[in-house]
Every structure is written in structure tokens, then in C-alpha cells.
Amino acid sequence: MFKKDASWKKYSDIIDLPHHVSTKHPHMSSEDRAAQFSPFAALTGHEAAIKETARITDEFVEPDADKKQELDEELQMIRMALADNKTAKVQMIFFKPDGKKSGGSYETITGNIKKIDEYNGLIVFDDKTTVKIEKVIDILEV
Structure with a gap:
């Protein structure tokens, strides 16, 4: 060795x-x-x-004045339905900001709206999902 x-x-x-x-x-x-x-x-x-x-993110495109007016009218109808204890089942397209970088993604949610929180500017769904009112792109009744 x-x-x-x-x-x-x-x-x-x-x-x-x-x-x-x-x-x-x-x-x-x-x-x-x-x-x-x-x-x-x-x-x-x-x-x-x-x-x-x-990873690619989308940029938020602000709706034009006509679209904002249309969304306001839709939200007003939803407020009235909620005030009458009716359900407001909708399909909503909204912009979700990315938590890690600039931009975000457009997402679609379908569900019953529980309440519209005017103070915080949020739409709250039954499943506790929240959407910022200013990020809503389209609302469709289901």
C-alpha cells in the first residue's frame, strides 16, 4: 500500500x-x-x-367615457337588485394587477355579487373574491 x-x-x-x-x-x-x-x-x-x-404581463387599458357610463349603469342596476334582496349573478371581466412586476392580467369571474363596498371601491362576491371597481372592464348578466 x-x-x-x-x-x-x-x-x-x-x-x-x-x-x-x-x-x-x-x-x-x-x-x-x-x-x-x-x-x-x-x-x-x-x-x-x-x-x-x-413572464409577460398586460398593461391596463382605461375604458373610454362611454364604456365607463355603461359600467356605471350596470353597477347601479346591481345596487338596486341587492337593495331588494335579489341575487346579482354576473360574469365580470376585470384587470388584476401583478404583485411582482408592472402590469397584470385580464381575468373573468362568474358568480353572485354579495355587496358593493363604495367606501373601499370594491365589489365583493359570495366566495369572498374582491374586485376593484376601477379595474372592471365589462359586466355581463348571467
């Missing part, structure tokens, strides 16, 4: 000593020891950051 040359003689005093066994730390298994030398991802999260940057 060792060549018997001059370098070998430097270790002759310890070469036959028994292997040290720690009393403080348990013996490490071969799998755990091998895991120390396995490759690791030095740039953890880098790939996710690249995907997030590449």
Missing part, C-alpha cells in the same frame, strides 16, 4: 495506531458522507428569477 521510501518513515510513529472514533459525534453513514461532495446549485433561484423576468 505505501511505498517504503523516505516519506513513509515520517509517519511510522502513527501508521499503526487505531482509527479515532469520536465520543461526541455519531458515526456518519456512507450516504451522508457522499452527500457532502455532491454537486449543489450555487445560483439557487436564478432560474426562477429568469422565468419571472420573461
Whole structure:
């Protein structure tokens, strides 16, 4: 195993000593020891950051004055229905701002409106979904 040359003689005093066994730390298994030398991802999260940057968002397009008037009339009809304890089942298209970057996406929700919160400018659905009134693009009765 060792060549018997001059370098070998430097270790002759310890070469036959028994292997040290720690009393403080348990013996490490071969799998755990091998895991120390396995490759690791030095740039953890880098790939996710690249995907997030590449993700495309839409920009909010403000409805024109005619469309805003139409939406106001629809919301007024919904307010009257809610005041009469009637249900207001609608399909609503709205803009949902992205939480991580500028822009967002246009989404559609279908459901019963529970209330219109004028103070906070929110439309609240039965399933507790909220939509900002200013982000509504279209309202269709179902």
C-alpha cells in the first residue's frame, strides 16, 4: 500500500495506531458522507428569477367615457337588485394587477355579487373574491 521510501518513515510513529472514533459525534453513514461532495446549485433561484423576468404581463387599458357610463349603469342596476334582496349573478371581466412586476392580467369571474363596498371601491362576491371597481372592464348578466 505505501511505498517504503523516505516519506513513509515520517509517519511510522502513527501508521499503526487505531482509527479515532469520536465520543461526541455519531458515526456518519456512507450516504451522508457522499452527500457532502455532491454537486449543489450555487445560483439557487436564478432560474426562477429568469422565468419571472420573461413572464409577460398586460398593461391596463382605461375604458373610454362611454364604456365607463355603461359600467356605471350596470353597477347601479346591481345596487338596486341587492337593495331588494335579489341575487346579482354576473360574469365580470376585470384587470388584476401583478404583485411582482408592472402590469397584470385580464381575468373573468362568474358568480353572485354579495355587496358593493363604495367606501373601499370594491365589489365583493359570495366566495369572498374582491374586485376593484376601477379595474372592471365589462359586466355581463348571467
